[in-house]
Amino acid sequence: MIRFLLSLFVLNFFAAGAYAQTGIVAxxxxxxxxxxxxxxRLAFVKAVGGLDVSKKENKERLLRLMIDERLKRQDAAYYGVSVGKDELQNAVDITMRQNGTTQEEMTKRLKEKGVPFSVLQDQIETDLLFVKTIRKIAGQRSEISEAEIKSRLKEIEERTKEKQYLxxxxxxxxxxxxxxxxxxxxxxxxxMKIKSGASFESMAQQYSKAPSAQNGGLLGWMAESSLEPATKEELALTETGQITTPVRTKTGYALYAVRAVRMPEDVKEQDAYHIAQILIPPxxxxxxxxLLQKISLTKGSCLKFISLxxxxxxxxxxxxxxxxxxxxxxxxxxxxxxTPLTEPTDPLKINEGELVFMACxxxxxxTLPSxxxxxDQIETKRLEKTAERRLRELRREAITEIRI
Known part of the structure; x- marks a missing residue:
C-alpha cells in the first residue's frame, strides 16, 4: 500500500494550493x-526543478494537474473522507525522506523563492485524500485472498516453462x-529519435501512455503466451539490445526494447545483486x-556503508x-x-542529487516472487487501476472552464 501512496507523491509532486481572490485561472x-x-505553483515548480515552466505545454500540464487536484478533493468530500494532522505529518515526513531532505530544509528552500511550504503540504494532503477515497471505493475488492495468491503463483510457475522476453x-x-x-x-x-541517440527510457517517460512510463517503460519478463500474436512475432525477429518497429496492438501502437531473452531451462534461477545506496543531496x-571521502572509507564493508x-x-x-x-x-x-563487490560506485546523478551504490x-x-x-504487486496494481478509472470518470463528469 505504501508503494502505491508514494508513487502518487512522486507523480504529482508539482501540485497544491489555496484559493485567493486575485483573478480566476479555472x-x-x-x-x-x-x-x-x-x-x-509555477514558482514552486521552478524551486524544485520539476518542469521547465517557460514552455507552454508544461504550463498546460501544470494546470491540468491542478484541475485534477480539485477533482480529487471534491471526490473525497463526497465520500466523507478526511485526513488527520498526525496522518498528514507522517506523510510529509515520508515525502521529505524520499527526496533526501527535511521539512525544515524544504521550507527554507521554498521561502527563498517566495513560496509557502503549504503549497507542497496541500498536495500531499490531496494525495492522501485520494488514496483513502480509492480504498473506500474499492472496499473488500482490494483485499487479496490466499486462493488468488496461489493461483497467480501457479500461473507464474507455468510461464517459467516458456521462452520469456525482458x-x-x-x-x-x-x-x-x-x-x-x-x-x-x-x-x-x-x-528515429532513439536511433539518433535518445534513450528509450526518456522517450517512454515523455511519450508513452502506459502505466510503465514512470519506470522508463520497463514491463519486466513476459512469457510468450501472454503476448499478442503481432507482438510475439515482432519480438522473435528482434535481437537483444534492439528495438522493434511499431507494432499494431488492439488499442494502439507499441514499440518494444528487448533487454534479454531466456529459455525455459534458464528460468529457475537468476543472478541478483544485494544492493545498498547512499543519497548525496544537493x-x-x-x-x-x-561526504564522498566518508563513503570511500567504507570500502570493503557493506555494514560500514549502511551505517554511514x-x-x-x-x-x-x-x-x-x-x-x-x-x-x-x-x-x-x-x-x-x-565496480568490485563491497566497494562504493561512482556517483550517479538523479533529480534529487546523486546516488552511490554498493553491491554487498x-x-x-x-525467479518466483515471494x-x-x-x-503487494497485486494490491498495488489493483488500486492503481481503480485510481486511474476513477480519475477518468471525474474528468469526464466535471464541468471545467479554463480562463487563460
Missing part, C-alpha cells in the same frame, strides 16, 4: 483555481480510427567532497535487498558491473 465544478494559486515498452493509444496514421507516424518519429562542493547512510539521515531507503540484474536500470547495472554480494535467487511481494 473553474472546476464551481471550485475556483485562482491566479495566485497558479503563480505559486522488455520495455512505449505505448501510443489510437482513440479514433482516423487517428491511426497520425499515431503510427508519431511512433516512427520516436524510433550541497556545496566542500560538503559533497567530505543511517547516520547521514538523507537516504529514504538504504538496503534495497536482492535485485535481479535484469530488473536494474542500465546506468545502475553498468556501475555495479564495473552477488547470488542466485529464485507471497508477500506478489500480494
Amino acid at each position: 473553474v472546476v465544478n464551481d471550485d475556483v483555481i485562482s491566479k495566485l494559486d497558479y503563480e505559486q 522488455i520495455s515498452e512505449i505505448f501510443l493509444p489510437v482513440d479514433e480510427e482516423n487517428n491511426d496514421a497520425a499515431v503510427y507516424g508519431q511512433a516512427v518519429k520516436i524510433v 550541497s556545496s562542493p566542500e560538503e559533497r567532497r567530505k 547512510a543511517q547516520s547521514e539521515k538523507k537516504t529514504p531507503k538504504i538496503d534495497l535487498g536482492n535485485i535481479p540484474l535484469t530488473e536494474l536500470p542500465q546506468p545502475i547495472l553498468d556501475l555495479l558491473n564495473e 554480494s552477488k547470488e542466485k535467487i529464485s 507471497e508477500e511481494r506478489l500480494r
Whole structure:
C-alpha cells in the first residue's frame, strides 16, 4: 500500500494550493483555481526543478494537474473522507525522506523563492485524500485472498516453462480510427529519435501512455503466451539490445526494447545483486567532497556503508535487498558491473542529487516472487487501476472552464 501512496507523491509532486481572490485561472465544478494559486505553483515548480515552466505545454500540464487536484478533493468530500494532522505529518515526513531532505530544509528552500511550504503540504494532503477515497471505493475488492495468491503463483510457475522476453515498452493509444496514421507516424518519429541517440527510457517517460512510463517503460519478463500474436512475432525477429518497429496492438501502437531473452531451462534461477545506496543531496562542493571521502572509507564493508547512510539521515531507503540484474536500470547495472563487490560506485546523478551504490554480494535467487511481494504487486496494481478509472470518470463528469 505504501508503494502505491508514494508513487502518487512522486507523480504529482508539482501540485497544491489555496484559493485567493486575485483573478480566476479555472473553474472546476464551481471550485475556483485562482491566479495566485497558479503563480505559486509555477514558482514552486521552478524551486524544485520539476518542469521547465517557460514552455507552454508544461504550463498546460501544470494546470491540468491542478484541475485534477480539485477533482480529487471534491471526490473525497463526497465520500466523507478526511485526513488527520498526525496522518498528514507522517506523510510529509515520508515525502521529505524520499527526496533526501527535511521539512525544515524544504521550507527554507521554498521561502527563498517566495513560496509557502503549504503549497507542497496541500498536495500531499490531496494525495492522501485520494488514496483513502480509492480504498473506500474499492472496499473488500482490494483485499487479496490466499486462493488468488496461489493461483497467480501457479500461473507464474507455468510461464517459467516458456521462452520469456525482458522488455520495455512505449505505448501510443489510437482513440479514433482516423487517428491511426497520425499515431503510427508519431511512433516512427520516436524510433528515429532513439536511433539518433535518445534513450528509450526518456522517450517512454515523455511519450508513452502506459502505466510503465514512470519506470522508463520497463514491463519486466513476459512469457510468450501472454503476448499478442503481432507482438510475439515482432519480438522473435528482434535481437537483444534492439528495438522493434511499431507494432499494431488492439488499442494502439507499441514499440518494444528487448533487454534479454531466456529459455525455459534458464528460468529457475537468476543472478541478483544485494544492493545498498547512499543519497548525496544537493550541497556545496566542500560538503559533497567530505561526504564522498566518508563513503570511500567504507570500502570493503557493506555494514560500514549502511551505517554511514543511517547516520547521514538523507537516504529514504538504504538496503534495497536482492535485485535481479535484469530488473536494474542500465546506468545502475553498468556501475555495479564495473565496480568490485563491497566497494562504493561512482556517483550517479538523479533529480534529487546523486546516488552511490554498493553491491554487498552477488547470488542466485529464485525467479518466483515471494507471497508477500506478489500480494503487494497485486494490491498495488489493483488500486492503481481503480485510481486511474476513477480519475477518468471525474474528468469526464466535471464541468471545467479554463480562463487563460
